[in-house]
Amino acid sequence: MSAPAGALLCGVDEAGRGPLCGPVVAAAVILDPQRPIAGLGDSKKLSAKTRERLALLIREQALAWAVAEATVEEIDRxxxxxxxxxxxxxxxxALALRPDEVLVDGNRCPQLSVPVRAIVKGDALEAAISAASILxxxxxxxxxxxxxxxxxxxxLAAHKGYPTAAHLAALRRHGVADFYRRSFAPVRELLANPPLWVDEEGR
Known part of the structure; x- marks a missing residue:
């Protein structure tokens, strides 16, 4: 069931569920229907340059937006x-405006004090979710x-914390820093069984 005309719709999406380190970040955006932003879409399919350009427009033109995170410690706990x-x-x-409905990318919803609805592939279907995905x-x-x-x-600049072969090799070579998620299998296993010796390729 769609929201009534004029309702304040808030899009919500996250980034960073899969990486081995750093926080998971979420954004919430209420777009201004009078100031549509061209080019919004699934952030994963946009170039970094395009994402940065759109993020600037979203911050300038949205009725309200906010970015928040959960820490590595909270992820592990x-x-x-x-x-x-x-x-x-x-x-x-954290939004300056209270939305009438929240649209969340995916199939799970957070518990909120306002109506909330999950939309699978919402970052490609709903402009507000796309904007949140980009932020x-x-x-x-x-x-x-x-x-x-x-x-x-x-x-980290290259892989952004995702478990690429190069990242796993670097992790074996340099050890687990405090910004790593110890509950994630590759990190947990390395802590339980640290390598006695690694070569320059991290093997």
Missing amino acids: LNILHATMLAMRRAVD AKTSRDAAMLALDVCHPQYG
Whole structure:
């Protein structure tokens, strides 16, 4: 059932469920129907340059937007699903406007004080969810770039924390830093069975 005309619709999406390190980030966006933003879509299918350009427009033209996160410690304590729901709830709660309905990408909804509806592939179907997807993705990528400045040995600027072969090799070679998710299998297994010796390829 769709919201009535004139209702404030809020899109919500997250970024960073799959990486081995860093927070999971969620964004909430209420777009201005009088100021549509061309080019919105699934953030994963947009180039980094396009995402940054659209993120700037979203921040300038949306009626309200907010970005929030759940920390590595919360991910390890709650599990990634519940931490994601927590980040989404924080993002909605941080909005300057109270939405009439919240549309969430995927098939799970956080518990909110306003009506909420999950939409599978919503980031490709609903402009507000697309906008939230872009803000979440660009915000988390920025956090990974900042971590890379302090910890360049892990290659975070390239893989953004996802478990690529190069990342796993770097993790074996340099060990588990405090910003890693210890509940995630590759990290947990490495902590339980640290390599006695690794070569330059991390083997």
